Amino acid sequence: MPLNGALSPADFEAGLALGWLTDDEAAKVSRYRSVSARNNGLQVRLGLRAVLSRHSELKPNEWRFNYGAKGKPALTPDLLAKTGLHFNLSHSGEWLMIGIVMGGHALKADHYADADLCFGVDIERERSSTDIVPILNHYFTQAETDTLLQLPSSLQRQRFFDLWAVKESYIKARGLGLALSLKSFSVDFGLITQGNVNVQLADKSHQTIELQQDVKLHFTEDEDIATTMAWQTVLGRLDQQYRFAITFGLTNQVNEQHSLRIEPIDNSLNIYQLSLADLLV
Structure with missing residues (x-):
């Protein structure tokens, strides 16, 4: 997926308004100081949820993640068992x-x-x-x-x-x-x-x-x-x-x-x- 660091403020707000991200994810994205990092952070999270939903019946807002000791993301055990x-x-x-x-x-x-x-x-x-x-x-x-x-x-x-x-x-x-x-x-x-x-x-x-x-x-x-x-x-x-x-x-x-x-x-x-x-x- 191409990333657009120059995402317009309106598009950024529209992405958040989809309601796909958890409150913690939305807060983390909004904390980025760089505008381009903030835009890319949002697109990465939206893109991941959309791609996962292409391979499952789950909706983009239903995905939940765990993180390993060094930060590697993975599906929560219940979603891994459900989707494989x-x-x-x-x-x-x-x-x-x-x-x-x-x-x-x-x-x-x-x-x-x-x-x-x-x-x-x-x-x-x-x-x-x-x-x-x-x-x-x-x-x-x-x-x-x-x-x-x-x-x-x-x-x-x-x-x-x-x-x-x-x-x-x-x-x-x-x-x-x-x-x-x-x-x-x-x-x-x-x-x-x-x-x-x-x-x-x-x-x-x-x-x-x-x-x-x-x-x-x-x-x-x-x-x-x-x-x-x-x-x-x-x-x-x-x-x-x-x-x-x-x-x-x-x-x-x-x-x-x-x-x-x-x-x-x-x-x-x-x-x-x-x-x-x-x-x-």
Whole structure:
């Protein structure tokens, strides 16, 4: 979803007047000092509720959320049991990304528990002003840094933000924030294979965006997470400036219990590009 930081005061008030947000959410949005942050905060919350309602019979004002120790949002246990939906969201610059996993019902189960399923998304805007070298040395593994610096200088910044998006999607899937060291795992793009995924636009037309497949995560400090869960990650690009990453993990216990054959993410990935106005219709 595109974000409009220049939302007019009338549109902002109209969004609040929908009555979708809880009193706490509305108060938090209104406390932002920056007008653009206030506008985007409202659109993020309205957009999330509208998208969730596209996948459920619940109305946008009926959604309620819990927050993990590091702030990761999730549906309250009763709504998770009722809908089977898991979600994650990310925003950067002019874009909001909302990811939805419809889990459990296909297996005739109530839902995947939060402990069984990890899901994170991240969208990143490439910024020319970011000094990437100090960040490389502080947050990336030696292998990641060495591989990046072997690239032509013109590609190093692109790879930096690709790495950052994938790493963010993983730590968001875990719900631990930066309490989880970015050096505790490494990203291996290997021999990247390209694939295309279909994007349905609001006007019912279609376009394709490129996905980079075979992105691998290697766990350098937490072997348990590598042996107890099956992980998949994909990286995509909206354009030259914006890229996004999706990371999905499911416990091996659930895989074995339901005899699942885990399909590659890109085989079951549906992407829709919508504006908030589209969702309000």
